[in-house]
Amino acid sequence: xxxxxxxxxxxxxxxxxxxxxxxxxxEALACEAMEKYGFIPENSAKNIRYNGDQxxxxxxxxxxxxxxxxxxxxxxxxxxxxxxLAGKVGEDSRFVxxxxxxxDVLDTCxxxxxxxxxxxxxxxxxxxxxxxxxxxxxHKYTLTIxxxxxxxxxxxxFGLKMAGYYAEFKRNKERLIAARKEIAIxxxxxxxxxxxxxxxxxEAYVAKHLGLEKETISTQIIPRDRHATFFTIxxxxxxxxxxxxxxxxxxxxxxxxxxEEYFHPDQKGSSAMPHKRNPVLSxxxxxxxxxxxxxxxxxxxxxxxxxERDISHSSVERMICPDGTITLDFALNRxxxxxxxxxxxxxxxxxxxxxxxxxxxxGEVLLVLxxxxxxxxxxxxxxxxxxxxxxxxxNEPNGKTFRENLENDPEIMGKIxxxxxxxxxxxxxxxxxxxxxxxxxxxxxxPHQN
Numbered sequence: 001x002x003x004x005x006x007x008x009x010x011x012x013x014x015x016x017x018x019x020x021x022x023x024x025x026x027e028a029l030a031c032e033a034m035e036k037y038g039f040i041p042e043n044s045a046k047n048i049r050y051n052g053d054q055x056x057x058x059x060x061x062x063x064x065x066x067x068x069x070x071x072x073x074x075x076x077x078x079x080x081x082x083x084x085l086a087g088k089v090g091e092d093s094r095f096v097x098x099x100x101x102x103x104d105v106l107d108t109c110x111x112x113x114x115x116x117x118x119x120x121x122x123x124x125x126x127x128x129x130x131x132x133x134x135x136x137x138x139h140k141y142t143l144t145i146x147x148x149x150x151x152x153x154x155x156x157x158f159g160l161k162m163a164g165y166y167a168e169f170k171r172n173k174e175r176l177i178a179a180r181k182e183i184a185i186x187x188x189x190x191x192x193x194x195x196x197x198x199x200x201x202x203e204a205y206v207a208k209h210l211g212l213e214k215e216t217i218s219t220q221i222i223p224r225d226r227h228a229t230f231f232t233i234x235x236x237x238x239x240x241x242x243x244x245x246x247x248x249x250x251x252x253x254x255x256x257x258x259x260e261e262y263f264h265p266d267q268k269g270s271s272a273m274p275h276k277r278n279p280v281l282s283x284x285x286x287x288x289x290x291x292x293x294x295x296x297x298x299x300x301x302x303x304x305x306x307x308e309r310d311i312s313h314s315s316v317e318r319m320i321c322p323d324g325t326i327t328l329d330f331a332l333n334r335x336x337x338x339x340x341x342x343x344x345x346x347x348x349x350x351x352x353x354x355x356x357x358x359x360x361x362x363g364e365v366l367l368v369l370x371x372x373x374x375x376x377x378x379x380x381x382x383x384x385x386x387x388x389x390x391x392x393x394x395n396e397p398n399g400k401t402f403r404e405n406l407e408n409d410p411e412i413m414g415k416i417x418x419x420x421x422x423x424x425x426x427x428x429x430x431x432x433x434x435x436x437x438x439x440x441x442x443x444x445x446x447p448h449q450n
Contacts, residue, residue: 001322001323001326001327001330005288005326005327005330006326006330007326007329007330007333009120009329010117010120010325010326010329010330011322011326013113013116013117013120013322013325014113014117014321014322014325014326016064017059017060017064018113019109019113020056020059020063020064020067020081021056021059022109022112022113023078023081023105023109024052024055024056024085025210026104026105026108026109026188026206026210027048027052027082027085027096027097027100027105028045028048028049028052028053029205029206029209029210030097030098030100030104030188030198030202030205030206031044031045031048031049031095031096031098032045032049032205033201033202033204033205033206034095034098034199034202036205037199037201037202039098039199039202040095040098041095044092044095045095047089047090047092048089048092048093048095048096051088051089051090051092052085052088052089054088055085055088055089063084066084067080067081067084068080070083070084076102077102078097078102078105078106079102082096082097098197098198099190099197099198099202100188100190100197100198101190101191101220103187103220103221103222103309104187104188104189104190106314107185107187107218107221107222108185108186108187108188108206108210108212108222110222110317110321111183111184111185111186111210111212111222112210112212113321114180114183114184114230114321114325115180115183115184115211115212117321117325117329118176118179118180118183118325119180120325120329121176121237121325121328121329121332122173122176122177122180124328124329124332124333124336125169125172125173125176125237125332126173127332127333127336128169128332128335128336128339129166129169129170129173130336131336131339131340132162132163132165132166132169132339133162133166133442134340135158135159135162135339135342135344136159136160136162136163136166136438136441136442136446137159137446137447138159139157139158139159139162139344139346140157140159140160140434140438140446140447140449141157141159141431141434141447141449142157142158142159142344142346142349143155143156143157143346143349143350143353143427143428143431144156144157144158144161144258144346144349144350144352144353145349145352145353145360150250152352152353152355152356152359152360153360154360154361154363154430155353155360155427155430155431156430156431157431157434158258158259158344158346158349159434160431160434160437161247162339163437163438163441163442165240165243165244165247166441166442167441168240168243169240170441172236172237172240175233175236175237176233176237178233179229179230179233179234181213182226182229182230183226183227183229183230184211184212184213185212185213185214185215185222185226186203186206186207186210186212186213186214186215187203187214187215187218187221187222188202188203188206188207189203189215189218189220191220192219192220192308192309193217193218193219193220193308203215219305219307219308219309220308220309221305221308221309221313223303224299224302224303224305224313225303227299227302227313227317228296228299228300228302228303230299231295231296231299231320231324232296232299232300234292234295234324234325234328235292235293235295235296237292237328237332238288238289238290238292238293238328238331239289239293241285241288241289241331241332241335242285242286242289242290244335244339245282245283245285245286245289245335245338246282246286248260248261248279248282248338248342249279249282249283249286252277252279252282256348256352257345257348258344258345258348258349258352259342259343259344259345260277260279260342260343260345261277261279261280261281261282261338261341261342261343262338262341262342262343263277263343281334281337281338282338284334285331285334285335285338288327288328288330288331288334289331291323291327292324292327292328292331295320295323295324298316298320299316299320301316302316302317353427356390356391356394356402357390357391357394357399357400357401357402358390358401358402358403358425359387359390359391359402361402361424361425362383362384362387362402364424364425364429365383365406365416365421365424365425366379366380366383368416368420368424369382369383369412369415369416372415372416373415374415378411382409382411382412383406385409386402386405386406386409386412387402387405389405390402390405402425403421403425406421407421
């Protein structure tokens with residue numbers, strides 16, 4: 001991923017330096033287990049660990065170039081690393097990689113990197129959750145209009161809107177925890193996965209020390225349905241990011257103007273139009289979400305490999321593993337920043353809510369008429385007629401509000417009192433169950449309305 005959309009902590013997980021350190025750790029742990037169970041001479045693992053650690057402490061770009069030079073000759077990345085390592089470890093290097101195959105190192109290393117990346121992503125989601133919760137409680141009673149099909153529906157609160165996104169990202173956190181478990185897998189089973197040349201206890205030892213679970217049964221690789229699950233969950237999280245980003249983009253539209261991204265005093269919105277304040281961060285999030293989702297299809301296609309292994313998945317994973325996690329890490333942190341600094345306009349929300357002459361209260365009027373003895377069909381016909389009359393002459397000099405049309409309708413006169421209309425056309429009646437919803441979402445109800 002390009003530096004523009006990368007954060008150093010996540011990028012470091014996919015650097016060659018981290019990868020080679022993990023490779024050595026896998027090999028060193030395997031040697032420790034082999035010595036423990038009597039497969040290699042006493043103290044050989046200790047020597048391998050000491051000499052290898054010394055080499056890895058000073059490991060730098062020169063060492064990476066040396067490994068690359070070897071790979072240019074042998075055309076095999078693991079062999080190139082083992083050749084370089086042998087020069088650092090000395091005589092006991094003959095016990096390194098004993099009975100193992102390249103995939104034992106590559107796949108187990110990938111599992112470590114993906115779990116490291118997932119742990120960062122979980123922290124990112126926590127930051128998003130904290131930002132959403134803060135806005136949800138701050139605006140618990142900030143009335144705004146709920147929309148369906150982009151059209152005014154009935155009143156809600158802005159806090160309730162944020163609470164909905166909080167619940168979604170809480171589910172995403174649970175999904176990501178499940179994805180981590182799915183991918184935190186170690187396979188040290190040798191060629192074609194039969195343990196013919198390596199004792200299963202070696203795998204158990206390495207897995208335990210790396211914080212991984214043993215693969216139930218491997219071929220020569222960890223089955224790629226695990227990785228497909230992982231990337232599908234990343235894509236779902238990306239879609240949640242985009243859904244929230246689109247909401248912000250809509251609310252920032254000039255015609256709506258209910259909320260907007262923070263606009264820095266020195267920020268410029270347009271090279272041609274100095275007045276512009278564009279939702280560029282949310283638009284950027286929409287684009288980044290597309291990139292993360294695009295990795296699902298190649299991950300799914302990686303599941304169907306030939307026989308016990310082929311390497312058609314390898315080139316794909318060299319791209320989608322770093323790019324997918326780096327992009328999502330960046331996007332989650334950008335989203336958190338947008339929510340933390342989101343500028344909200346309660347007065348504009350109230351103005352928009354009242355802008356259609358009161359038709360947004362049609363649902364409650366319908367219920368009142370039904371309780372007054374009219375059939376639902378008859379009540380619906382009357383209320384819709386009054387609402388359409390309001391819509392058709394909205395903002396015209398001779399136009400009437402929804403309430404005025406209701407009060408002048410001959411079929412309603414005498415059936416609904418003025419006091420009842422006062423109650424049904426009060427937006428606050430729509431938020432009487434806020435505490436119930438907040439308790440469901442947050443486990444607490446937060447502030448009471450003053």
